[in-house]
Amino acid sequence: MIRGAVVLPNGTGKTVRVAVFAKGTKMDEAKAAGADIVGNDDLVESIQAGNIDFDVLIATPDTMGLVGKIGRILGPKGLMPNPKTGTVTMDVTKAVTDSKGGKVTYRVDKKGNIHAGVGKVSFTTEALVENITTIMATVNKAKPASAKGKYVTKAAISLTMSPSVIVDSLELMDIK
Known part of the structure; x- marks a missing residue:
């Protein structure tokens, strides 16, 4: 099985909405990088309520326990973060800019x-x-x-x- 991600040099032509699960200073980094939604427990509650208004979900490894709680909601939609595609990372700034780019x-x-x-x-x-x-x-x-x-x-x-x-x-x- 081959699976991965690549950043296209000319983009895709679409505007992407990015949500980030992070804690502490990583939340500020995500906001500065241009993430549309940044949260933690409040984001879990929002997703459980059915508010999925983003195209890409990025998470830091320390928040994957929270993301696991909503895996049954995110998995079928293809939004579950995955280290192979670069959506589970400590470098939130790079992940957000790549997703937007x-x-x-x-x-x-x-x-x-x-x-x-x-x-x-x-x-x-x-x-x-x-x-x-x-x-x-x-x-x-x-x-x-x-x-x-x-x-x-x-x-x-x-x-x-x-x-x-x-x-x-x-x-x-x-x-x-």
């Missing part, structure tokens, strides 16, 4: 497909190409040592509701 998480589904948003139609061709090469370089670096042969066999790009365009997978394999 165009961080995309990717993982392989059951059939071996990787889905990731790389931009919007309004982006320039150069910006889209740069975002795609960044994602492919990250995926190629994450290739497990046990995987033999061609790692990317097929690749396609599409808009949300449109037919896909096949991309030459040999070019994508060479991206480092």
Whole structure:
């Protein structure tokens, strides 16, 4: 299973609302970095009441006990913090700025497909190409040592509701 996150050089084109679970000085750091919601016990109560008005949840390791209480609410929505995607960290400032700046998480589904948003139609061709090469370089670096042969066999790009365009997978394999 390949799973990770990458910060796109040209962003995703979306505005992301970030919530942070932190204690003490980390709360101030999160507010200074631009987090939309910062809290602790009060944030747990708000989420339990059904107020989930954020797109990304970041937590410090010392607050994961609180986050675990609401795991059944956050898990199905894909909001549970995870160290592999960089949402459980002591460096709250970097996590918030990355999330606001165009961080995309990717993982392989059951059939071996990787889905990731790389931009919007309004982006320039150069910006889209740069975002795609960044994602492919990250995926190629994450290739497990046990995987033999061609790692990317097929690749396609599409808009949300449109037919896909096949991309030459040999070019994508060479991206480092």
